[in-house]
Amino acid sequence: MGKKFEILKSELYDEISNVKSIRDMPSNFSKEFLKLVTMVNFMLIEDKDNFYGYFLLQMSREVKYDISSPTAVNFKLSRYVIYFNPYIFLNLTAEQMKSSIKHEIYHILSFHLKRARGLKTKYSTLAINMAMDIVVNQYLEYLPPFSITIDSINSKYRLNLKQYMGMEYYAKEIQKALNLLEEDDENQEDDSKDKHIEKEYDASKTHDLWEESIEVDEETLENFTQKYALLSEKGKVPLYLEGILKGLSSEKGEIPWNLYLKKIMGTLESDKKKTVARRSRRQPNRLDLRGELRGHTARITLAIDVSGSISDEEFKGAIKEVFNIVKTYKHEITLIECDTKIRQVYKVKSINSVRERCTSRGGTKFTPVFKYVNSTDTNILIYFTDGKGEEKLEVLPKGYKTLWVISGRGDKLSLKEPFGIIKKLKPVEIIEDTEERLDVMVDGFSANSHEPIY
Template sequence: MGNKFHELKEELYEVISNVQSVEAIPRDFEEKFLSLINKVNFLLMEDKDNFYGYFLLQMGRAVKYDIASPTSIEFKQAKYVIYFNPFIYLGLTTEQMQSTIKHEIHHILSLHLIRAKQLKHTYSTLAINMAMDIVVNQYLDYLPPYATTIEWVNLNYNLNLKPYNSMEYYVNKIQEELNLLEENEDSEEDDTKESDIEKEYDISKTHNQWDKSLEIDDKTLKEFTEKFASEAVKGTIPVYLSSMIEALSNEKGEIPWNIYLKKLMGTLESKKKKTITRRNRRQPNRLDLKGELRNHIAKVTVAIDISGSISDEEFHQAMKEVLSIVKNYNHEITILECDTEIRRSYKIKSIKDIKEREVTGGGTKFSPVFQYVNGTDTNILIYFTDGKGEERLKALPKAYNTLWIISGRGDKLSLANPFGIVKRLKKVEIRTDTVDLLDIKNEGWSMNSQQPMI
């Protein structure tokens, strides 16, 4: 296959090398190009990591000249479709051709189509794209020279990102730096693009095709992803792939809320404050500009629905874990008791400071909490509720992270757009003994209770 493969690749590259419009491409080009993709598929199936080959075998394939990357994906008509831009894809080596397909499959297994949708109202497209690509590229060899890697982002954005963290960790760090640089990916379209053809890689546009998959509900997408993955397992697979697949097939594989909170707290270390004692890093000769120092104070607001939806046992155990997580940071915690309005607010330093709450038994509105928190310098809002309330917020959250925690007796969040991550509490039994469940788990969480940090 070797010589014939390279001959076909060179022939196809020669055909389009000087093409300036889609109309000028020969009619039989796409058929020949897709036959080249068939050969790449066979190479993947012959590889020791043949999972990728069998996964690709289930996917639809099409040529699309206006994507700004060699490959892209979409969920369409009950299956994943992978698109190829020959103008970019044919410039890759054989190994890079295989790697960029693996890249897209990693996005699928990591549920990035779903997770990116949850973040798009809080973070910029550029930050999300870079964060997702950093995650998947850490597991791949033979990357294209323009691939977005953790080393490239650290170098070009003066960051110190740590490897093998979650997409949410990376997007938060990157967005903060983009804000400092005042870079905006929503700039005007490049008028130099020829017709409907993209000939160069552009990280700000690499996942634009995903928007067409947004109408698919998350549950359906997860089920199809699990089915595709299970059908592709034909033997031994690498540990990192096994972890991703296990997380797909086990809802308990989702990152627990407290682990997620711990990761959020870690991102706050990069918050910065202005100071006159240090020169501006980017313009050191401008004495009129203030420099920046790290600010380690974590401002956490905890909203608790007192309409009767969450038991005292649930809330107290959850607050023990919150306090256990934030104790290693210079922090400040404010409690908000709320139902259709905010009934009381106070600060706490320990579990003993939590006041006995009155159960009102009324309804719930989320908007008053966001209206209140928008007027504070909160970094993280943790909202404990059974999920029943408004469908739309009247006040949109500003520059803070929101973590929704649904009680064990709750179903799902009523909001159409939560503007944050939604997690669930495990059901808590009322016990008569004095054993503290947190003490039992003081050795840490079992790896069976969380997914890979992808």
């Protein structure tokens, strides 16, 4: 791909090097340019840390000539969009192009778009832009020559900024320096250049595009970002991103599998019970047949593998989350403890009615649970396990939905045909044992060098 990439890059640069107006742009230029972006995308996917490549794969891509940086992002129409200014982007090496894309994705994961809006009343646009870029560029290699770095800002403004701090800290310190120098960061119009094409980097305008982002509520933006991030974790994640991704998955103490449980709780077919107060709808003239009323009871079975694969903290946190989700529904919850066989079965009405777990005999088999549940009127089976059991069930599930929740210390489910949805349970640490909420420890740092999570 290297030779093809360099040829296409050179051809594209030659095509527009003398074009001074968008209306004179070659008709197929955008299409060919986006082919180059696709090549860069594959380079990112082939990298050892391929998280950024899979993240970019989900984003919309557009060419935009009036941005004053090689790349820019915003959020519109329920998705993230990344924009490219070919005049600046084509001047970069392949490695610098990858870094420019990583730069924008890091802004997204750090919620800089949202946080920057909160600082607008305190600091200038220039201070905020440089602060955000300092945060991001500390983690990237092969930066373009015009990049804002902590060293360049310390040198230019005679500052002594600390490394790995939050954008709020950098914005405050940079604004102090700007005030002392009385530096004007207002955008100056230059009548000598084309107003529709930006050909040079300008720090004061690098994030102007964010103003065009559609205003969305904080929860929606977080949910979309979390979804993009989860779908991008297909390979090795860079160490410096682990803290951010941990913060995303632990937002508000939610465990990722709960999103699926919430969804299926709303789609369960309601119970029906016989009643003499209503005639049969199919045969209304048969007075000897009883009609039906909906009972709206969700019957949930929780199976917990007690072979030592799931910690007490993980299980208690998960149980609390289940009760929090089902509290608005009429429900019955049955708890099964099992390893190679079922050890105990009992009804639970609240977190306080959960008994001490049995002592395990070691080993795990899934089949005994399915044999038992098949004989009940369960709607949902939630099976907590490390995933290590038999490869094939001796019986098939009958008439209920199955949700496998793999322990934070587990890897994958051993069954070749799992007959259900498989989710990962993120490890949690219980800080305070209360009935009402699950507290999750999120330290906000990765390898002791990460921007704090806000």
